[in-house]
Amino acid sequence: MTEGIEKETAPGNGALTVATAPAPRTRTEQAAEKRGAALRVEGAGITFGDFRAVQNIDLDIPAGEFLCLLGPSGCGKSTLLSAMAGFIQVSEGSLTADGVPVSGPDPELGMVFQSSEALFDWMTVHQNVTFGPRMRGCSRAEQDRVADEFLGLVGLRHCADRYPGQLSGGMRQRVQIARVLANEPGVVLMDEPFGALDAQTRQVLQQETARIWRSSGCTVVFVTHDIDEAILLADRVAVMTAGPAASIKSLYTVDLPRPRDESDPAALRLRNKLREDIGEEVRKAMRDQGLDDQLDREAKGA
Known part of the structure; x- marks a missing residue:
């Protein structure tokens, strides 16, 4: 397997000690010790009337992990995240946080939206x-x-x-x-939170997000369209197929030291693999929409 990339199939001796009162711990230190909540998605599908948004979703997200959801536009990433937040219910299968079914919004499941208009x-x-x-x-x-x-x-x-x-x-x-x-949520769900920001601000907040995640100990599920952002932040990257009826196409472990170096050869190899996976799905979606001629022209440089 290529270095940095893993694709998944799924007191003593009689010494005298003196007890001293420990220093008070902050909430973030207590949260980091807790290490977040585990999410499990098994055979999940989400439908809206006759429209099938996602199907057969299987994800096992350990407590404290940073998982990025990556995929083409319209593949259901935000829909799946909304189900994890309890805003909508899965139509089939199950979705649990620390073994408890997610049946509605809960302080344990915190959501950071793309738009800052969510503030009061x-x-x-x-x-x-x-x-x-x-x-x-x-x-x-x-x-x-x-x-x-x-x-x-x-x-x-x-x-x-x-x-x-x-x-x-x-x-x-x-x-x-x-x-x-x-x-103090066990899980923080982030729906393209930096998508509307300029490149420089986005880079700063990516670094801050990684630091805050390490400090808080939360489990993070982060939706993005940006391959480089996923490589920079994630422990694992889940790539979704094109919608409708999207599922998980591939799952990669990002075994790279933090802070991440985008010029690391292993990071470059992973970027290429992710681009290939997503490119396949984008081309499939275009063909399903009858855009084969456009694909041929682009391939010929027209």
Whole structure:
């Protein structure tokens, strides 16, 4: 198997010790010790009336793993992520988090959306981040501790009293991440969260996401169209077939040291394999739509 790429088929001696009180642990340290929640998808299908979005989805995602879902447009990546969040139900098969069926939205399943419009514009950054704890009846002092910790984690303590409209797009996305983490979820689901950002901001947030994931210990499922983004972030990459009725085409383990070097020969080989897999599905989708002539012209450089 090519290095860096793995495609799957699926106190003593009588010594006197003195006990000392351990230093208080932060929430993120406690979360990292917990190592997230395990997700399991078995034979799952999702239909909307006569439309079959995905079928025969099998994924076993260990606690603490970072999994990227990659595939052509319209293949059902976001639909599958919505099912993992409990926003929609699987039509067949099963979907569980730590062995418990996902039957609806749950604080254990945090969702970071592509659009920062998911933030409450009329609330300050502090109020957005503490919304979940406030709804659970946490004291003001506890809310302040939550805001301080998670805004610190995303580097935005200095923005606590600002409103979302006063922030850049990248900063708003970091507030979204802090708001999700403030609920201490076992799983963080991210639906192309950096897709609308400029390249430089996107690169910074990719690095920050990797750092936050290591600090929090959450399981992450991250939807993206970007092959390089998947290689940079993921422990494993799941490639989906073209829709409708999409399934998992291939699953790769990204056995590369962190932080990742995009020029690493193993990273380049993996990029080529992922491009080949996705290219096959894009061509299949175009042929299914009767676009064979266009494919032939493009192949000839017309």
